[in-house]
Amino acid sequence: MIFKTKPADVFKERHNGPDKEQMLDMLNTIGVSSLDQLIDETVPAAIRLKKPLNLPRGLSEKDFLKKFGAIAKQNKVFKSYIGLGYNDTIMPPVILRNIMENPGWYTAYTPYQAEIAQGRLEALINYQTMVMELTGMEIANASLLDEGTAAAEAMGMFYAQRKGARKNATRFFVSELCLPQTIDVLISRATPLGIELEIGDHRQANLEDASLFGAIVQYPAADGEIFDYTSFIATAHAQDILVAVAADLLSLTLLTPPGEMGADVVVGTTQRFGVPMGYGGPHAGYFATKDAFKRVIPGRIIGASLDAQGNKAYRMALQTREQHIRREKATSNICTAQVLLAVIAGMYAVYHGPRRLKYIGLNTHALAQQLESGLRTLGFEQLNEQYFDTLKIAVESAELQAAIRTEAEAAGINFRFVNDTHITISLNENTDLQDVKDILAVFAKVAGKSAEVLTLDELPAETEITWPEGFIRKSEYLKQEVFNKHHSESEILRYMKHLENKDFSLAHGMIPLGSCTMKLNATAEMIPVTWPEIGQLHPFAPADQVQGYKQIFEDLESWLCEVTGFDAVSLQPNSGAQGEYAGLMVIRAYHESRGDHHRNIALIPSSAHGTNPASAVMAGMKVVIVKCDEKGNIDVADLHAKAEQHKNDLSCLMVTYPSTHGVYEESIIEICNTIHENGGRVYMDGANMNAQVGLTSPATIGADVCHLNLHKTFCIPHGGGGPGVGPIGVVKDLAPFLPGHAVVKIGEETAINAVSAAPWGSASILPISYAYISMMGGEGLTEATKFAILNANYIKARLEKHYPVLYVGSKGRCAHEMILDCRGFKKFGVEVEDIAKRLMDYGFHAPTVSFPVAGTLMVEPTESEAQEELDRFCDAMISIREEINEIEAGKADQKNNVLKNAPHTAQVVLAENWDRPYSREKAVYPYEHARHYKFWPTVSRIDSAYGDRNLVCSCAPIEAYNEEHKEITAV
Numbered sequence: 010m011i012f013k014t015k016p017a018d019v020f021k022e023r024h025n026g027p028d029k030e031q032m033l034d035m036l037n038t039i040g041v042s043s044l045d046q047l048i049d050e051t052v053p054a055a056i057r058l059k060k061p062l063n064l065p066r067g068l069s070e071k072d073f074l075k076k077f078g079a080i081a082k083q084n085k086v087f088k089s090y091i092g093l094g095y096n097d098t099i100m101p102p103v104i105l106r107n108i109m110e111n112p113g114w115y116t117a118y119t120p121y122q123a124e125i126a127q128g129r130l131e132a133l134i135n136y137q138t139m140v141m142e143l144t145g146m147e148i149a150n151a152s153l154l155d156e157g158t159a160a161a162e163a164m165g166m167f168y169a170q171r172k173g174a175r176k177n178a179t180r181f182f183v184s185e186l187c188l189p190q191t192i193d194v195l196i197s198r199a200t201p202l203g204i205e206l207e208i209g210d211h212r213q214a215n216l217e218d219a220s221l222f223g224a225i226v227q228y229p230a231a232d233g234e235i236f237d238y239t240s241f242i243a244t245a246h247a248q249d250i251l252v253a254v255a256a257d258l259l260s261l262t263l264l265t266p267p268g269e270m271g272a273d274v275v276v277g278t279t280q281r282f283g284v285p286m287g288y289g290g291p292h293a294g295y296f297a298t299k300d301a302f303k304r305v306i307p308g309r310i311i312g313a314s315l316d317a318q319g320n321k322a323y324r325m326a327l328q329t330r331e332q333h334i335r336r337e338k339a340t341s342n343i344c345t346a347q348v349l350l351a352v353i354a355g356m357y358a359v360y361h362g363p364r365r366l367k368y369i370g371l372n373t374h375a376l377a378q379q380l381e382s383g384l385r386t387l388g389f390e391q392l393n394e395q396y397f398d399t400l401k402i403a404v405e406s407a408e409l410q411a412a413i414r415t416e417a418e419a420a421g422i423n424f425r426f427v428n429d430t431h432i433t434i435s436l437n438e439n440t441d442l443q444d445v446k447d448i449l450a451v452f453a454k455v456a457g458k459s460a461e462v463l464t465l466d467e468l469p470a471e472t473e474i475t476w477p478e479g480f481i482r483k484s485e486y487l488k489q490e491v492f493n494k495h496h497s498e499s500e501i502l503r504y505m506k507h508l509e510n511k512d513f514s515l516a517h518g519m520i521p522l523g524s525c526t527m528k529l530n531a532t533a534e535m536i537p538v539t540w541p542e543i544g545q546l547h548p549f550a551p552a553d554q555v556q557g558y559k560q561i562f563e564d565l566e567s568w569l570c571e572v573t574g575f576d577a578v579s580l581q582p583n584s585g586a587q588g589e590y591a592g593l594m595v596i597r598a599y600h601e602s603r604g605d606h607h608r609n610i611a612l613i614p615s616s617a618h619g620t621n622p623a624s625a626v627m628a629g630m631k632v633v634i635v636k637c638d639e640k641g642n643i644d645v646a647d648l649h650a651k652a653e654q655h656k657n658d659l660s661c662l663m664v665t666y667p668s669t670h671g672v673y674e675e676s677i678i679e680i681c682n683t684i685h686e687n688g689g690r691v692y693m694d695g696a697n698m699n700a701q702v703g704l705t706s707p708a709t710i711g712a713d714v715c716h717l718n719l720h721k722t723f724c725i726p727h728g729g730g731g732p733g734v735g736p737i738g739v740v741k742d743l744a745p746f747l748p749g750h751a752v753v754k755i756g757e758e759t760a761i762n763a764v765s766a767a768p769w770g771s772a773s774i775l776p777i778s779y780a781y782i783s784m785m786g787g788e789g790l791t792e793a794t795k796f797a798i799l800n801a802n803y804i805k806a807r808l809e810k811h812y813p814v815l816y817v818g819s820k821g822r823c824a825h826e827m828i829l830d831c832r833g834f835k836k837f838g839v840e841v842e843d844i845a846k847r848l849m850d851y852g853f854h855a856p857t858v859s860f861p862v863a864g865t866l867m868v869e870p871t872e873s874e875a876q877e878e879l880d881r882f883c884d885a886m887i888s889i890r891e892e893i894n895e896i897e898a899g900k901a902d903q904k905n906n907v908l909k910n911a912p913h914t915a916q917v918v919l920a921e922n923w924d925r926p927y928s929r930e931k932a933v934y935p936y937e938h939a940r941h942y943k944f945w946p947t948v949s950r951i952d953s954a955y956g957d958r959n960l961v962c963s964c965a966p967i968e969a970y971n972e973e974h975k976e977i978t979a980v
């Protein structure tokens with residue numbers, strides 16, 4: 010007998026949901042004879058790629074992991090004492106395995122559907138509380154992208170809130186001892202807004218200068234010195250100047266918090282709370298402020314409210330969909346933030362509690378003291394008068410410094426070489442006495458002395474903090490129950506599982522969120538993320554230690570160039586919205602390089618995502634809205650008119666393709682030509698790239714720049730609302746302007762300033778997209794796009810008899826997503842919201858609600874869902890339609906029905922009394938599938954307005970700060 014042999018495991022067959030048989034059945038339902046016919050009827054011929062993607066052939070999971078292992082090994086994991094906002098830390102293994110490596114946490118979406126997201130919402134409330142308590146502030150948000158951008162958001166907020174004598178001031182003071190990458194990000198944000206930065210020594214700052222509106226200082230400063238900013242802040246306040254303090258969170262376990270010095274805003278990173286350095290990211294930046302600013306805080310805030318039963322329930326407060334509603338008037342463009350990393354940092358604090366956190370701070374400080382005394386014995390001078398974890402060492406000459414560097418690197422150690430005569434050494438949670446001895450051995454060798462200057466075997470039982478009294482923290486922190494309860498591993502494990510169980514993730518079912526592309530995040534793609542060669546590198550480590558990363562970046566950039574048709578890619582932006590901002594800044598720099606400083610008009614179609622206008626404003630542009638016609642297409646006549654009208658000042662068009670209405674506009678080439686003819690450039694929002702890859706490309710349609718959401722199209726999980734990566738691709742003449750970096754020299758002379766704190770942004774999650782592209786290959790990627798279109802059109806074919814589908818292409822096809830119109834149900838009291846909540850009872854996460862059209866649902870199944878899952882979703886939607894019919898026919902009450910009362914919790918249906926006009930069974934088992942795969946929402950419908958009127962954004966009312974100045978008892 011002869012048998013055919015074939016590889017057993019072909020990755021694309023695992024990634025794509027439907028198998029061949031299902032595909033044929035689905036094509037039949039759609040009414041086409043082949044997948045290619047469907048694609049031809051969907052994607053206009055004029056924009057199709059002429060040849061297949063030129064990418065390496067897809068690898069199996071096994072072969073990929075082997076190949077990638079060899080690449081990762083080229084990274085050298087040194088002990089890092091570089092500091093500058095990135096410090097080694099210990100991620101508790103229980104958190105590593107049960108959150109970081111757990112799809113129950115990392116595949117969830119931003120918690121818009123709060124009733125099935127109570128777990129991460131509680132985790133985020135814990136995070137907010139932790140930030141408030143440690144910084145001594147009254148309110149904190151649920152994370153920003155990194156420390157640099159958090160500082161920039163503070164500056165932006167102060168600028169918008171200028172007051173009193175400084176109402177029209179345009180200058181912002183920046184301490185020269187702020188982190189260099191923070192200063193870089195501040196420069197890039199300040200320039201387009203017309204803010205001038207004054208960078209200098211805060212002790213010499215002239216706060217009488219009437220042109221200053223705000224200031225930022227670093228605590229402890231970049232070189233480790235600790236300053237008391239109390240009088241600086243008081244003087245500033247007397248002049249109506251607002252002050253931000255960028256603070257190291259671990260140091261605040263011991264130091265007087267900035268809130269007690271009067272700071273208006275405190276920003277920083279929570280990286281060293283258990284999140285690996287990851288060669289720059291991702292980490293959660295934090296932002297804390299005073300209650301007075303609660304309505305203008307950038308980013309998302311989680312708050313408590315009540316559900317329909319009067320029970321406490323969490324949801325995103327005020328700012329939730331801020332850019333979607335306020336658009337060009339939004340306070341920031343933050344959409345994807347850093348939820349997963351915030352959850353981890355908050356859980357680190359829950360697990361350790363205040364006592365152990367203080368030990369970690371104290372141990373770090375005590376080791377720094379030991380190191381200082383050893384270095385003195387060896388004859389080296391330590392220059393910081395007060396320090397927490399960072400020593401500043403004077404070296405006499407550049408030669409001596411070079412010798413120290415050589416010895417250190419030979420010993421696998423990195424220091425920060427500030428300039429020719431200064432070295433800083435920042436210790437961390439992971440440092441022990443042996444590490445201190447190893448550091449001393451390096452200095453001893455160079456000094457030609459004995460290395461035996463430190464003879465301790467363990468840290469002394471007591472440590473004296475020698476700071477001036479005013480620096481020592483007296484106020485208590487983290488007294489809330491949650492931080493004092495889950496300290497054994499059994500307790501934390503169960504607490505994390507308890508939270509996880511409340512949340513709907515891809516581990517439960519599809520999340521058909523239009524525009525968000527919730528596709529498979531394959532386990533093999535995730536595995537390298539937690540390898541030490543990927544996670545434990547400092548972003549400013551010397552180039553010869555990061556050759557593996559270099560290859561990852563080069564390969565990924567070239568593959569993304571191939572996919573987009575562009576010439577160059579920057580991996581720096583930390584989210585799609587940051588990509589928009591970065592891309593617009595590149596366009597701005599291009600116009601300026603040609604002397605076209607006046608070109609500042611951004612044309613944006615009315616259907617655009619809210620981040621588009623918000624980003625345009627951040628890039629100093631004026632937004633002019635272009636109309637859409639009743640078919641959802643850009644009104645080409647209006648576009649022509651506006652492009653002509655503004656031709657002297659036209660900077661760019663921002664366009665999403667396929668449109669947010671889920672249609673490949675056939676006029677796109679003409680649209681791009683019009684913009685070019687009028688001197689503008691075309692920015693393509695690449696959130697919908699999942700409908701393009703391998704079939705068409707941004708370059709083919711005529712765009713000049715686009716961002717990609719690697720957390721949508723390229724498989725990085727959404728993490729419950731972040732992390733994300735938003736690289737931008739550009740055509741050749743824009744490449745010279747791609748972002749640079751103040752510390753790591755990247756980019757050309759003409760590069761714009763950094764848009765993220767780290768040179769390659771969230772470097773450590775790039776392996777996920779690298780893995781996806783490697784395992785799919787060009788053919789697999791193209792097939793994925795086709796299957797995404799297949800799945801969407803299958804849903805459309807099944808649902809269009811029940812729900813009107815808005816906007817389709819010329820041949821009646823939708824792209825990779827479609828909009829279901831629910832506005833017609835309003836007349837008998839059914840809102841689109843009711844359908845979203847009722848889907849929970851059926852075991853589904855709702856599609857995108859009311860974007861881009863109010864009163865509609867936007868459905869995007871992605872290629873990763875098999876036919877059974879699509880059918881279950883369609884069955885649920887059809888069954889809900891029947892429930893709506895009952896209301897319409899008067900068989901069910903308009904106010905008291907299964908939709909209005911959804912979702913139904915176990916508590917409600919198992920209550921002694923049941924007085925609803927429908928059965929318990931109908932409430933929670935509305936169709937067969939729910940009996941087998943029941944997902945129980947843990948709270949009833951949440952009253953958002955109540956929470957906004959009574960804003961509570963922390964675990965428990967914070968004890969009034971400073972009320973009780975208890976001494977720190979010896980720990």
Ligand SMILES: *Cc1c(COP(=O)(O)O)cnc(C)c1O
Nearest residue numbers: 344345524584585586618696733
């Ligand atoms: C998701 C999305 C964005 C924003 O991307 P983030 O990564 O969340 O910042 C922008 N535009 C569209 C159309 C999107 O769907």
